[in-house]
Amino acid sequence: MRRIKKLVVATAALFSSLTVVSPSVVQAEAPVDGAGSTWSQIAVDQWRADVARQGLVINFQGVGSTAGRAAYYQGQVDFAVSEIPFQAALIDRNGNVAADETASAASRPYAYLPIVAGGTAFMYNLKANGQKITDLQLSPTTLGKIFSGQIVMWNDPAIVADNPQRVMPATRIKPVIRSDGSGTSAQFTAYLASQAPDAWNYVCQQSGLGGGCDPTSLYPDYPNSGFAAQQYSDGVANFVAAPYNEGAITYVEYGYAKERGFPVASVKNASGAYTQPVAVNVTVALLGARINDDGTQVLSGVYSNSDARAYPVSSYSYMIVPISEASPFSAAKGPTLSEFIYYFLCAGQQKAEQLGYAPLPKNLVEYGFTAVAKIPGAVAAPAIDSCANPTITGDFLVSKTAATTAPGATTAPGATTAPGKTPGATLAPGVTTTVVLGSETTESEASTDGATAEGAPIDAAVSTPGVAMATSVVVEESGAGTSVFVYLLIMIAILLIVFAPPIIAARRHPSVKI
Amino acid sequence: MTTTLNTTPNNNETKIDTEERIKIRDIEMIDVIVMVGSALSAFALSYFFFQILLPVSGALGFFVCWYVFFNIISTVAVWELRGAIKAKDHLARMFIWTGGLAAVIPLILVVAYVIGKGYHSLRPQFFTQDQKFVGALSDSTEGGGSHAIVGTLQQVGIASLISVPLGITTAVYLNEVKGRLTRPLRMIIDAMSAVPSIVAGLFIYAAWILALGNQQTGFAGALALAVLFLPTVTRTSEVVLRLVPGGLREASLALGGTEWRTTSRVVLPTAKSGLVTAVILGVARVIGETAPLILTVGGAFVMNANPLSGKQDALPYFVFRLIRFPQEAQVQRAWTGALVLVIIVLVLFVIARAIGGRGPDNISRLKKRRLKRKGLA
Amino acid sequence: MSVFGQSAPSDVADVSASEQVVHPVVRRSGIDRIFRAIATSSGIITFILMGLIGGFLLLKGYDALKVAGWGFLTDSEWAPDQGGKFGIAAILPFTVQIAVVALFIAVPVALCTALFITEYAPRKIRRILTAMIDLLAAVPSLIYGLWGLFYLQPRLITLSKWMADHMGWVPFFHVDDKYGTSLGIFPSSTFVSGVIVSLMVIPICTAVMREVFSQAPPGEREGAMALGGTRWGVVRDVVLPFGRGGIIGGSMLGLGRALGETIAVTLIISPAFTAKWSILDQGSNSIAALIALKFSESSTFGISALMAAGLALFIITLLVNAAASTVVSKSRSGASTEI
């Protein structure tokens, strides 16, 4: 008993000593908490780190859109980020109202504003005669047929028709969907429901939801669909990237495919051109977004954007901000929140491309400014012309146009490149990966200095993608002999440090038992 | 012994033993020869068969083949030499050795894997800095996880402060005191052990945060962990308390000891090493839990050393969050976090075993010193 | 676990007080009353706390159960938020399958490891091994999941394929080769997740079994030795019979962990909603993983449905443990008068 007491005391002492040692944090301004979309998390996380240097403390956790919205109306966070707005009453099977988010949220008045824009990419793992296929092209209906399980082979006539430039292999299609609730699923199903309604109805009916079901963040699966379901963006991306999963295709944020050095399909837009989900194409597409009076989005204009550059499966997520001082928000937090919003709407958008997203176009930024004004305690918005958003000040859309205007050009020039080359980077020079790790050449560019807010440097060197391949999380760790040796050494050292004392002690004091 | 005899002077310590002590040979030469011979012939046989059968590919398959043949051949050899009973003993020995080592192999692989993934960005500042200025685009060596380390230690510490005393006293209730609740309590604790950890988080979120109007704090996370901790520690403690021979209790009571003294001075010290195991299993259960924390601690990027107010981070949550980023730098940071978590666990357990892990008849050096101070030894 | 009917110390005290007239007055000393009060109130607090969680599951799950009715047990889809059907007809069998695969691997290995530590290992190795098994228990399940996903699964599926090809006559290993037995159909299976979960179960079982085996009475051990018993003879005739309760208790503790394991299973499986015998091919499910995957994007009603699933798991565990405890209660507990 005494020994146990001692153990407890010792542990308590250990914890408290750690507490004392830890540096106390001086917080300049009232911290603001947010939660929600995992889809937007990568960008929000970077912006949060950027503004921390200005003394703004933002905490954002990607717990999922619905959980984020719930945390908002339950008064746990100051703001939420979500792919879809608050949902009106859900009706269950017996016709009862099962949940009514809008009613729940009524106690905390809110406004929507756009936060992160991006395209949903279709990452695939496909080989023909041992060569990686990198120039896959898909039309909306074909996409729908693939992700509804209506076509099962890669040499299906529908796919062949989209890809006249090459012979498709007789490989089985393995559509990979998200098993968890996700904004990516929500955005993709919204696109399917709008652009490939037949396929979407098929999925709905097969999975017992009735025809014409609503877009959903939980992708419907049905028995013998042939789908593989994996959790989270990295899960689906890793699954597709696994060498034994040839024939797999998934919908995922562009960044995950890029990081793994895997190609993504070019999707046919309203003008008939096949485009890649690179930043400029997404931003161009989003110029077609229309916003309702309540701040919710209408994306049909995006899907049917007739600009040849537009990537049709583009969308943006909402930030839900409080417009009253209901707890936990207060006017004291207004400046922090509003300055954070101004940062990410303007200068922060310069990093969007690097992060795998696309900058918000001017129309959405302007809408965002009007929404910020409703936040209690918000500071005044800067003039729209001084906003450092690359689509406003910079020549983002213009400079990229040259590289990507012609429909033919967007569809992967280095089509059948050797595996060492990454088509994602070759096909759109503007999208070089400056965040590739372990590559010394790019380290300096991956700056976190938010104040200077440099734009994404246009680095045409194709050397980095090679590195991306080597470090990509393709099932096995990099087999460099020295590193294996080093970590074995470290492991042995740790084991020695831990186990040597008791052994030595035991040797010195052999227990005597009579 | 009250002897009045002449005894030789007390010079025992200085005397040198000259006798040659008998070496107890567990293994004889013939056994070694049998083993080596079996190993070699198994190698030859599997080499031969491997070319034809090829059930499993690669070195692993060869090893499996060899191992099966080795066991068969050596068992037959021992049978011939020593009879059936020895052969059975030999087979059981091989089997148990294999099983014992089989449990270690995955540990080595897992730990090696985590080290291999995590050592790149393991720098001292990982223990001193937080993630305040670190985003997805930062280099993996920037920033650190000190906020998450402090959070995890505090949450697990508070959870143990709640659960260990409560769990052990509950086990004492179940085993020593007993009452009308014993049976239902035992049943419900058994059932609780399989409740998914996320339910604990949802429960604390619904009951402590939403219903009672608290915010997400490290303490709320600790409560969720405590809910998970409690069944494990109670069940394991109960198993070890039940092993304390009843004769000891009777002996203590017969000496006029009160129930309290019997329990605190006889039962618990006897079960000490088992209780430490119980606590270790409990800590092991909760220290890596992510799911219950997502809803309860809220997560943070900056140091918050106050578990009672404000959102806090935790190492598993840190890992869980960062590993899903597309950026390699974040993924590396996550693996480093995982490595640190494993190291922390290792250190904590070694401390726990060192303080209280030995058997009851092993008097620790600490206790010896205490006894010496009291003049008892 | 077990309820053993042997003399408890409290009873002994009562008897000595009332019948043998050693102490003339039946009265516990003050400190004993406080001790009993504290122990009892701990029991009550734990009971209330655990009961609250059970009640919480019931309360939260009630809305969904009301809507689903018996369909909750017979439906295998899971679409509560889309107004569809939902039920555990497929998820529960998968959950049990994973746990069974895990225990199938873990219990023999844990038994061997515990015996190895207490009976076979040289003394020096013993402590190291104990520490390593502790460590195995403490590796976060997230790390197991990731390691399993990246390291083990690619290697394991070759074994899956081999088993499917050569042992397909066993119903569990039979794989419908509609898609051909390429490696691609074997990842994310019940088998793979069961193997990963078994790694988490092994140390728990081992720790409990080790504790029990080490308490095997030395007198009986020596008795067996003195009869010329081999080490295995001692284990078979003394240690294992003595430790039966611990083996079952440890396995039950492991079963709890296996049924409730969340993150690792979530990372591995590809959720399926059609029950099947085969454990090798892609597609499996688990209630814990279902909750983890769905809760963040579920409405209040969806969460209610998830809690109902959690309740089902709670009840299953309750039943299995009750069955196990009757077995254990028949075995020999340590609380006899032997020292």
Next chain:
Amino acid sequence: MTSIDTATTTTNKTSSDIGLLDPGHKAAGLTANNVACWFGAKKVLEGVNLDMAPGQVTALIGPSGCGKSTFLRTLNRMHELVPSATLAGEILIDGVDIYRGAIPVTDVRRRIGMVFQKPNPFPAMTVAENVLAGLKLSGLKTTRSERDALIESCLTKAGLWNEVKNRLGDPGRALSGGQQQRLCIARSLAVSPQVLLMDEPCSALDPTSTRRIEQTISEISETVTVVIVTHNMQQAQRVSHRCAFFLAAENEPGRIIEEGPTKDIFSNPRDERTNDYVNGRFG
């Protein structure tokens, strides 16, 4: 390697090896030459030379802590089960060294049986199974009728048959303490040991049971050499043919002070300390 033959011959057993079924079975003599024992660095026994003649009962007497039990345990290699225990010298059974020779340790223990201070029947086994436990443990194959005969003869030898013949299916623990001890003796006899070591077998028993066990000892001593440790002087006088007196001075290892025919030790001891001890003046 020279003695592999011995090893094989001693281990290839059949049911005919079982002494009580085998009329050719013979008690064996034990010889201890200059035995010394240590626990860790502590020497507890030194310079022990003792002959335990076949078919005789040798009693080891002496005060507590003088190394009697330790010595007894060296005689069938139970000593080495204690971690850190070591020993020197040699112990011969019928002239064969049990430590250095080629007899496997399990055979040593089968040939030199042991009964402990506290009865330790296997609780998971019935009375009959307990008797046969040694056969099971040493892998001796028997037919059903042999087994039945063995159970009866062993239990009869141990003086237990009449008490338990109707309770053979009860668990071993269901018997009383004295019965349990006799069951343990029967269990030891079932593997036909040539020597039986008894470590204070009656210390936990009532006088009636003690008497019963003493009878048993004298009955079996014709076929089995018995070495018994006892604190009971009368018992030593009653059952033993020879006697060895052990003594350890403070902080000194124990040694044999005097050894000889029981009669001499008790009536005419050579050493004054022996005289003091056997007459109850100390210890």
